[in-house]
Amino acid sequence: MPLVIAVTNQKGGVGKTTTSVNLAYYLAKMGKPTLLIDFDPQGNATSGLGIDKTELKGTMVDVLREERSLADCIIDTDHKNLSLAPTTQQLANTEVEIAQAERRFTRLRTAIEQLYSYEYVIIDCPPSLSLLTVNALIASRYVLLPVQAEFYALEGLGQLLEAMKLVRKNMNPTLDLIGVLPTMMDTRTSLSNQVYEEIKKHFPGKVFEHTIPRNIRLAEAPSHGVPIGVYDRFSKGARAYKGLAKEVVDRVG
Ligand SMILES: Nc1ncnc2c1ncn2[C@@H]1O[C@H](COP(=O)(O)OP(=O)(O)OP(=O)(O)O)[C@@H](O)[C@H]1O
Numbered sequence: 666m667p668l669v670i671a672v673t674n675q676k677g678g679v680g681k682t683t684t685s686v687n688l689a690y691y692l693a694k695m696g697k698p699t700l701l702i703d704f705d706p707q708g709n710a711t712s713g714l715g716i717d718k719t720e721l722k723g724t725m726v727d728v729l730r731e732e733r734s735l736a737d738c739i740i741d742t743d744h745k746n747l748s749l750a751p752t753t754q755q756l757a758n759t760e761v762e763i764a765q766a767e768r769r770f771t772r773l774r775t776a777i778e779q780l781y782s783y784e785y786v787i788i789d790c791p792p793s794l795s796l797l798t799v800n801a802l803i804a805s806r807y808v809l810l811p812v813q814a815e816f817y818a819l820e821g822l823g824q825l826l827e828a829m830k831l832v833r834k835n836m837n838p839t840l841d842l843i844g845v846l847p848t849m850m851d852t853r854t855s856l857s858n859q860v861y862e863e864i865k866k867h868f869p870g871k872v873f874e875h876t877i878p879r880n881i882r883l884a885e886a887p888s889h890g891v892p893i894g895v896y897d898r899f900s901k902g903a904r905a906y907k908g909l910a911k912e913v914v915d916r917v918g
């Protein structure tokens with residue numbers, strides 16, 4: 666069984682997709698066969714890796730509908746050891762479609778259990794505490810929580826921690842927080858530093874050593890359809906995500 670990590674925060678625009686894509690890329694670069702699952706109807710991880718959504722044979726839509734195996738939807742990327750399970754915006758309708766269906770909470774877990782050729786699976790979650798996110802929490806060993814270093818950063822996180830507690834109690838007793846990742850840090854501003862201290866107080870021992878700086882190169886890379894390590898591997902953003910990947914491997918170790 667691969668080690669499954671859900672990158673989640675129900676707040677939008679905090680860096681979930683940027684983290685998923687670049688963490689997956691650097692894990693792959695470390696020689697670990699890695700699958701990135703795009704589990705957000707926005708499909709940003711899919712387009713961020715330069716995949717043409719009109720030419721897909723299967724997607725997470727088919728997996729969630731149980732019409733195709735996950736292995737059947739996975740595509741190779743241009744990057745060694747990195748595969749992608751893509752999605753389209755249709756995933757939003759599918760979520761509604763299966764809202765009352767049997768085994769609706771465990772479909773992703775069942776799909777992942779049938780895989781064997783990956784060391785890591787990274788799930789890019791949507792910005793909601795929806796059925797999709799619950800599926801991801803039930804399928805995962807760990808949650809990685811990106812938190813944007815801004816004023817309202819910690820608001821709403823209680824709900825997510827509550828959801829994790831419920832999932833742990835009912836479906837997935839080993840679910841754990843692998844770490845909290847401050848993103849879009851601007852260490853020159855006192856607000857960023859203040860929020861960082863606040864995050865550390867809130868999650869003692871859980872905040873990653875490597876935080877992610879605000880870095881324009883990270884925002885530019887997806888429009889070229891490549892991870893930061895390909896777009897500008899000497900950028901601050903690239904170094905930060907490379908460090909994060911090592912830290913993740915250490916923490917799992
Ligand atoms: N460290 C960073 N520095 C600068 N820009 C960033 C950084 N991280 C992310 N961005 C940009 O901020 C925006 C939001 O990032 P991202 O898409 O990763 O967030 P998200 O949490 O996945 O959003 P959503 O909730 O909509 O899925 C994007 O335009 C992205 O390119």
Ligand SMILES: [Mg+2]
Nearest residue numbers: 681682705709
């Ligand atoms: Mg996203």
